[in-house]
């Protein structure tokens with residue numbers, strides 16, 4: 001059976017509406033009116049044990065709301081949600097032992113204390129015995145390359161070290177299901193890579209299931225074969241990364257290195273290439289075009305027949321660009 005099941009999951013937030021000024025405040029006090037914000041609308045998906053899935057969406061798409069429903073922090077307005085066989089919002093202790101929620105922008109470690117003290121508190125909360133605590137601490141700190149820093153007050157740690165300590169704290173009870181909301185937010189490139197490597201290793205070692213949101217596509221491409229995309233609260237794609245490119249980008253990027261610089265005026269050069277596809281740039285002998293996938297083979301054959309070409313490469317446009325286009329389009333067919 002799937003370890004995560006979301007069926008027709010919806011969340012509507014009632015938001016109090018207040019007119020400006022004193023009159024508005026008084027009216028609001030005696031007769032409160034509400035507006036409904038549909039944050040998530042009939043979202044359905046399942047995850048199998050051991051899967052690592054990217055959960056993508058623009059700001060305000062409903063990702064955090066969905067994660068909160070999956071971890072039982074909020075009730076769904078309608079729909080069904082099961083995680084590891086439990087109904088999350090019942091918040092049973094045995095359920096909480098199986099999951100963790102890590103939010104990049106929130107911290108659970110106590111700021112003025114060494115991380116080790118917070119870890120000991122967590123161990124006590126989860127009923128982890130001392131010998132087991134030591135062994136898990138040793139294992140996780142080795143995987144995260146953090147040890148001595150755990151003895152310093154958290155406020156003195158770098159952002160990357162703090163995130164590692166946060167991960168350690170969140171995983172001490174060895175959860176099977178990890179919900180990660182922007183775990184690499186604000187980290188420098190090296191720290192991002194370290195967190196990614198750690199997550200991949202945790203997933204492998206414990207066969208853990210991971211649902212991950214991130215605005216850094218590098219996190220997703222490095223870790224997730226499958227992605228779920230939500231847009232304005234609705235699920236618009238669930239499948240592999242390559243399929244996402246096919247579905248939302250009907251183009252491929254063609255880079256051509258010509259043997260000679262075109263002799264014609266810039267406008268005529270544009271006309272020559274415009275018939276092959278959308279011109280991204282023409283700089284000296286280098287031309288970049290977006291060519292429709294269906295016409296790609298014929299177009300390449302024609303270019304090679306018509307021009308002297310030194311080098312030609314075909315690639316998918318960067319995934320950030322494709323997703324950015326989907327989100328900024330406002331609507332998705």
Ligand SMILES: Nc1ncnc2c1ncn2[C@@H]1O[C@H](COP(=O)(O)OP(=O)(O)OP(=O)(O)O)[C@@H](O)[C@H]1O
Nearest residue numbers: 013015037039057058059060061062063064065066
């Ligand atoms: N407690 C709340 N009360 C009212 N509206 C809310 C509440 N939490 C979220 N919303 C609204 O629900 C929608 C979805 O928000 P959510 O935080 O789930 O999006 P998100 O995809 O996580 O965005 P981001 O990437 O910016 O974190 C937004 O329009 C947001 O304003």
